[in-house]
């Protein structure tokens with residue numbers, strides 16, 4: 001990255017970081033979700049929301065504010081999430097059946113929105129990081145198959161790269177619209193983008209997996225890659 005671009009990126013990080021501190025958001029990622037919601041209208045009052053990769057809780061705060069007291073917000077993360085009023089948290093790995101099952105039981109096919117800001121631990125090799133990011137997105141798709149209601153929405157973060165197409169191939173038959181977006185709070189920073197999908201088609205196009213029978217992991221692990 002050119003020196004000037006890096007300077008612009010650092011200033012932007014710092015601006016959102018300071019704003020998050022000032023407004024009591026747990027992370028500057030909060031602004032990404034606000035900007036996505038302002039642009040695409042993700043939340044409605046009273047919605048039920050599952051937030052995957054939720055720690056430290058910046059997205060949970062925004063989701064809770066926007067769905068209000070009648071809404072239901074559940075956050076999942078490998079890491080501890082400091083308790084938040086009116087928000088349920090699950091500490092677990094979304095790639096584990098037990099976590100997937102716990103989430104499914106909490107929503108029972110009635111979630112209005114599935115969010116994923118999950119990111120793998122960044123190693124030195126970009127193509128491996130990209131493949132891991134796509135893999136996590138595939139798990140988020142598996143969550144949608146289990147808990148998202150017909151017409152529901154999904155927002156998922158992914159690191160750009162050549163495997164994006166395989167992710168879009170999973171998303172397009174499942175949703176009425178699928179858009180790639182980069183909010184100002186993340187633009188110019190790294191290679192992350194957000195895929196905003198609306199109008200979940202549920203059982204019309206996708207055969208819902210029977211969680212009771214299926215004890216194995218989602219079959220679409222990043223194919224052909226040793227990750």
Ligand SMILES: C[S@@+](CC[C@H](N)C(=O)[O-])C[C@H]1O[C@@H](n2cnc3c(N)ncnc32)[C@H](O)[C@@H]1O
Pocket residue numbers: 026027029030052053054055056057058059060076077078079092093094095117118119120121136
């Ligand atoms: C960028 S942070 C999320 C920030 C959060 N959206 C916020 O606003 O505070 C990404 C998170 O994804 C979580 N994560 C990564 N892999 C995961 C997995 N397999 N299951 C659950 N969480 C995971 C990480 O522990 C990390 O906390």
